[in-house]
Amino acid sequence: MTDTKALREKIEAKGLKLKAVAEKLGITPYCLQRKINNENEFKVSEVDKLSSMLELTLSETQAIFFS
Template identity: 40%
Template sequence: MTDKYALEDAINRSGKTKKEIAAHLELSEQGFLLKLNNKTEFKASEIDKLCKLLNLKDKKIFFAE
């Protein structure tokens, strides 16, 4: 389960919009929001892209309980 609040904080700090991030991941904005809200899971490749895009040091926010 993704830590939605930590990911949203990282997005806000990046200065990018959710729409821009969705496009970078080759997702619709709605598809990205489903993943952000834990309705569907992020793929490993999407996690890698997000970590690079948002300059996240580790992937722990994608594996919260």
């Protein structure tokens, strides 16, 4: 289950908009929103791209996506 609050904070801290993040992941903003809200799950490849995009450490990635 994704830590919605932590993920949103990391996205905001990088100054990114959800639309831009969705485009980089190759999904629609609606799909990204559903994944952030735990209605759908992130694919491993999406977690990898997000971790790189947001410059997350391994421990941050684990805490946000695999808690």
